[in-house]
Amino acid sequence: MSEQHFQTPGLRGLEITIPAGDVDVTTIDGDESHVVVEGDEKLVDQTIVELRGDQLVVDFHGKRNMLGITIAIGDFSFGGGRLHVRARVPHGVKARIATASADMTLQGRFAAIETKTASGDLAVSGEVESNAVVKTVSGDVRLGPVGGDVRIQSVSGDVGLHSAGGSLVVKSVSGDLRVESIREGHAELTSISGDIEVCIAAGSSVDVDATSVSGDLSSDVPLASAPGESDGGGPVVIVRGKTVSGDFKVARAA
Numbered sequence: 046m047s048e049q050h051f052q053t054p055g056l057r058g059l060e061i062t063i064p065a066g067d068v069d070v071t072t073i074d075g076d077e078s079h080v081v082v083e084g085d086e087k088l089v090d091q092t093i094v095e096l097r098g099d100q101l102v103v104d105f106h107g108k109r110n111m112l113g114i115t116i117a118i119g120d121f122s123f124g125g126g127r128l129h130v131r132a133r134v135p136h137g138v139k140a141r142i143a144t145a146s147a148d149m150t151l152q153g154r155f156a157a158i159e160t161k162t163a164s165g166d167l168a169v170s171g172e173v174e175s176n177a178v179v180k181t182v183s184g185d186v187r188l189g190p191v192g193g194d195v196r197i198q199s200v201s202g203d204v205g206l207h208s209a210g211g212s213l214v215v216k217s218v219s220g221d222l223r224v225e226s227i228r229e230g231h232a233e234l235t236s237i238s239g240d241i242e243v244c245i246a247a248g249s250s251v252d253v254d255a256t257s258v259s260g261d262l263s264s265d266v267p268l269a270s271a272p273g274e275s276d277g278g279g280p281v282v283i284v285r286g287k288t289v290s291g292d293f294k295v296a297r298a299a
Contacts, residue, residue, distance in 0.1 A: 046083045049094050053078040057099040057156075058139045059132060063092070064105055065146040066127040072136040072153025072171070084128040092128060101138075103130055137174070148184075157193070166202075176211070185220075203239075208246075221291075226298040229280035240291040244298040248279045255286035255293045264295035 054076040061068055066084060078101055080094050093104045105128065139157040142149055146164040153171045160167055163182045175193035179186055185202045188195070194211035197204055201219045208226040214233045215222050221239045224232065228246040245251050245266045255262055286293050 046081065047089050047092065047094060048081045049079075051078045051096050051101065052076060053096065053101060053135060055099055056101060056135055056138055058141065059101050059134050061103040061130055061132070061142045062105060063103070063128045063130060063144050063147060065144065066129050067147050068130045068142055068144065068149045070132045070134065070140055070151045072138065072155065073133050074136065076135055078135065079133040081131040082128060088128055101132075101134060103132070227282050229282055232282060232284045234284070234286040236288045236291055238290045239288065240294070241286055241288055242294045242296060243284055243286070244296045245282050246298045249282055250279065251282045251284055251295055253284045253286070253295055255284065257291065257293050258289045260288055260290060260292040262293050265297055266295050
């Protein structure tokens with residue numbers, strides 16, 4: 046096991062790159078950061094934990110194909126080896142996590158998040174102040190409130206989002222998509238096999254263009270008379286959606 050403490054006033058970012066295992070990040074009050082890396086001793090020894098300016102970095106430097114397995118997402122690839130990373134960092138950092146196979150749990154308040162994984166669930170509880178970018182091949186995604194834009198790409202897994210303050214793009218091959226609340230802006234939701242539900246905040250109207258090959262389309266929310274306009278003068282959500290096998294529903298947020 047490796048355990049390290051850093052004095053990190055002004056810390057802006059946390060970067061974690063490991064082949065497999067699990068990642069647990071919590072933001073805390075104060076200026077101190079604490080990182081624990083556990084796993085096979087050889088793997089831990091090949092994992093660098095260091096402060097680089099205003100970035101705290103956890104980076105595995107061992108053989109990328111040590112178990113003869115390589116998984117790639119775009120330009121990111123490696124495989125083999127399980128590590129368990131626990132990080133406690135000040136509120137308001139941007140978290141960037143890349144892994145081949147790992148569950149990721151993020152709790153607290155983040156400036157932004159960017160995650161990339163081939164296999165593993167992502168659960169974010171708390172608040173993301175600006176943007177969230179998520180890429181996954183196989184795994185469920187659960188996000189709390191996001192203040193800015195949201196971009197999610199998923200091949201297999203359900204996607205759930207509490208709310209988005211900016212534009213929203215979610216693309217999934219197999220899995221249900223649910224957005225609990227969106228107030229204004231553009232939302233593009235696509236799924237080949239799975240139901241889609243987007244909930245519109247109270248006071249907002251919606252302009253919808255959605256299609257489904259073999260599913261039902263429904264809206265419980267009054268539609269805007271034209272894109273970008275609403276009868277009541279309130280905000281408008283412009284929704285563009287497509288599903289091949291699944292229902293597409295627009296509902297009013299609770």
